[in-house]
Amino acid sequence: MYDYLIVGAGLFGSVFAYEANQRGKKCLVIDKRNHVAGNIYTKEVNGINVHEYGAHIFHTSNKEIWEYVNQFAEFNRYTNSPVARYKEELYNLPFNMNTFHALWGVKTPQEAKEYISREIANTYTEEPKNLEEQALNLVGKDIYEKLIKGYTEKQWGKRATELPSFIIKRLPVRFTYDNNYFNDKYQGIPEGGYTKMIEKMLEGIEVRLNTDYFSHKQELDAMAHTVVYTGMIDQYYEYCYGALEYRSLRFETEQLAMENYQGNAVVNYTEYEVPYTRIIEHKHFEFNTSKDTIITREYPKTWNLGDEPYYPVNDEKNMEIFLNYQMLAEKETNVIFGGRLANYQYYDMHHVIEKALNTVKQECQKKPEVCCKKGSI
Ligand code: FAD
Ligand code: UDP
Secondary structure, eight states: OEEEEEEOOSHHHHHHHHHHHHTTOOEEEEOSSSSSSGGGOEEEETTEEEETTSOOOEEESOHHHHHHHHTTOOBOOOOOOOEEEETTEEEESSBSHHHHHHHHOOOSHHHHHHHHHHHHHTTOOSSOOSHHHHHHHHHHHHHIIIIIHHHHHHHHSSOGGGSOGGGGGGSOBOSSSOOOSOOOSEEEOBTTOHHHHHHHHTTTSEEEOSOOGGGSHHHHHTTEEEEEEOSOHHHHTTTTTOOOOEEEEEEEEEEESSSOSSSSSEEEEOSTTSSOSEEEEGGGGTTOOOSSEEEEEEEEEEOOTTSOOOEEOOSHHHHHHHHHHHHHHHHOSSEEEOHHHHTTOOOOHHHHHHHHHHHHHHHHHHSHHHHOOTTOO
16 A cells, blocks of 8 residues: 555656655655656757757746755756747847847847837737737837747747736846846756656655556555646546646657757747747757757647647636636545646746645645654655
8 A cells, every 4th residue: 555646757746756755655656658757858869868848947046946956966057048030030038138139229228118118108008918918018019029929829829819918927028138038046957857857856666657547547546545646637537627728749859960050959939930939959958069969849739639738728718617627626635636737837847846845745734643754844
């Protein structure tokens, strides 16, 4: 008998398993994939760590979370500073003085602010209700049309007027010459890749791969007191309130006999007509000096049952459906739901770790006599 059956060897499942194991709990981790680490999985190919499910850059402002991940890996000094390509034009991201200068020739923050204020004045909405209105309020029509609209509409397969405004608030807008994509204090990529980091968390814990929870649910449930479920919440409840919408991706990876393909880890293609959103060149995440290079094109695609559900689509319609599932989840006594799919939230890695640690804390409060090890939370 296990204390916890953990469905999903991604980041949430692995942090939970590590913490439970530290407290003397017996865990069984399963995953339907043939590897651990979920979407942060990296695979070494000819000396380059390939981010198999898209670029993953760790960033946080939370010192505790930063110190937490540093127990499992040493992080390099990578700072994400993507370049946006619109037709034959190149711009720095996020939207900053370098972008404004390249677009409009403005040189000072004052000039940039004045330019944007004039742009915004024509389209300003008091209470932005969707991504388009929010973007126009933040940066005006020029940037919206060149760098946001096309990218967003192909990324999500929806018009920007149908998307929630919070998505665009992920991107900083700053009036300094600073191309750092994130505002967070800490940032980097684990040396040797994310898979190694997750393997370290899972050391000494039983892991069964190629095991789909739903193919063996009864038998697996009977093996543990509590289930920690990190898959799709609608699937758990057999879609009884209807299927939630996700956005999927297709990755096309190529090894090239050249040293440097694009000069940067991430290049975004912001016009709608180019079918991929970005090309990543993996070696640049780790300052790798290999002779060859590996690139991946990321194509957004409609999610159909059986596809990988990469992004939740947190619009009103889906959030209404999700709330029904959440109410069912809250009534469960022996099932814990966590992570990006079970919580149906656009979480970054640092959010997932924080949520997993909080979940462990709650478990400890519920069962202090059995859960807390000496000197721990
Ligand atoms: P997952 O990694 O999805 O793990 C869930 C696991 O459960 C999977 O391995 C799955 O196979 C398994 N599973 C599901 N159902 C079953 C079942 N029925 N039976 C058995 N196993 C099952 N975050 C950042 O902080 N920085 C970034 O730069 C960043 N870039 C991203 C880029 C892309 C393209 C995507 C999609 C996400 C990105 N993220 C980024 C977010 C990051 O990937 C997530 O926050 C994190 O991986 C979520 O971890 P998780 O454990 O919740 O989910
Ligand atoms: N976005 C954009 N242009 C870009 C990059 C991002 O319009 O060049 C928008 C797009 O709507 C995207 C959102 O900003 O979905 C969030 O971008 P982020 O890079 O955080 O997305 P993720 O890495 O999670 O795919």
